[in-house]
Amino acid sequence: MGYCSAMTKPLNPDSDDATSDDMSAEGRIPTTATLRVLEVLSEHGDAMTTVREIDHFSYFPTAEGRSRFIEKCLAVGLKLRRLSEPDHILDRYGAILFHDDVPDEDLLLKMHEMLTAMAEAEAGNYDGWETQLIA
Secondary structure, three states: OEEEEEEOOOOOOOOOOOOHHHOOOOOOOOHHHHHHHHHHHHHOOOOOOOOEEEEEEEEEOOHHHHHHHHHHHHHOOOEEEEEEOOOOOOOOEEEEEEEEEOOOHHHHHHHHHHHHHHHHOOOOEEEEEEEEEOO
């Protein structure tokens, strides 16, 4: 078993890693990253019919913004997995939230749009999702 990730936005938006090819015309829904991860799951024998935990990663400049984001996420049914504090590597407050679901393109794109909007409302950024490969 392994994990597959769709990290959808570089932590540094000025980074050369940010390419328009990975984003939709609106610049908010990374169809390429999501589709590629779903393709990799399928290539490795995952029928994507089994419910599993799907983690979502977000980062914030303040602990208060992160807390408000988490409250909103809990209100829509996500569960908190872990928090991270700023350190010498990443000067941001992190939150990993998850839900139990079948990896589905429409669901993951809707989750991305919702979590991006909720994170941006708190001056944060949604960084993507990952899930377990089940073959």
